[in-house]
Amino acid sequence: MKLSVIVPVYNMAGEGKLRFCLDSLVNQTISDYEIIAVDDASTDNSLEILREYGDRYPEKVRVLAHKVNKRQGGAKNTGLQAATGEWIGFIDSDDWVTPDYYEKLLNRGEETGADMVGCDYSLVNSHTFQVGQVVQNNSSEQTGVLDREKHGKLIMRSGSMVIKIYKRRVIVDNHLDFPEGIFYEDNCAGPVWSLYFTRFERVEEPLYYYYQRQTSTVHHVSEEKCRDRMTAAQLMLRQCRERGFLEAYYSEIQYRFTELYYGVTLFSYMLGCPRKKLAFVKELGRGIREAFPDFQENVFYRQYTDQEEQRMIALQMQSDWRFFYYYRLKVWVRRWRKRLRR
Secondary structure, three states, X not given: OOEEEEEEEOOOOHHHHHHHHHHHHHOOOOOOEEEEEEEEOOOOOHHHHHHHHHHXXXXXXXXXXXXXXXXXXXXXXXXXXXXXXXXXXXXXXXXXXXXXXXXXXXXXXXXXXXXEEEEEEEEEOOOOOOOOEXXXXXXXXXXXXXXXXXXXXXXXXXXXXXXXXXXXXXXXXXXXXXXXXXXXXXXXXXXXXXXXXXXXXXXXXXXXXXXXXXXXXXXXXXXXXXXXXXXXXXXXXXXXXXXXXXXXXXXXXXXXXXXXXXXXXXXXXXXXXXXXXXXXXXXXXXXXXXXXXXXXXOHHHHHHOOHHHHHHHHHHHHOHHHHHHHHHHHHHHHHHHHXXXX
């Protein structure tokens, strides 16, 4: 078997989302592949749809079902355990791909000897194959034979894992998997996985369609999701330490942890969470100080973190409550001025 495509599914039956995804997969231009669809204890009729496709395409579609929800990481792990392909691919069950997506990625891998291959993606808000806003998932500076510098760049910006294929032997030999029961599982797995691959290549086309909808994870901020991001960052750091990478890539791992656990979480919480708590902000500050008390001196933090964010972070490091109330006032003034301009 050349390729196994793993599709984690949870409550995607509505609006034809799951069918559009599956149609794009069963109509790929390659023939030697399997689709492993894992229903993660859906409460709608997603499992019925999957079984329908399994009956229609028994040579392509395998359906597995969880009795208990394990989030995407758990569903991906179930798919990995069942996969037999030489290559592994993942796709979110509300996204879709061009008919030649896997053919082009596989060909690129075979031509170059790569063990990880990706491409760009297109942001769309309707079911279409017209290219929308093209987003570069990884840069050319991260491709080719993966030396110490390129591995470092992949730790800091690993890119989406669903817009890549991976050699399964690397995953199996190094016991790679996903954290279960949390959102943002890729935030842990992406940086860790990237360190085990030896050559990364790209197809310079937007072959993957990322469906933006207002009910997606990225559009709704809650304390639960913020805590899941913090957990993913902590797991990433723990795995890097246990697998022996922390010393060799200390600055990159420190920056990535700071960004995930603290920076992104802090500002998304303050901007989007409806019920903000000073206690949570204090916990964030305490956590980053305990993990990396000198994080503000990190060369990548100084280079890549927005200057205004650096100023706000410095304020919190001086006083949690001053930051909390000042930032809330700042956001309120910004929104008030925006309403006046309407």
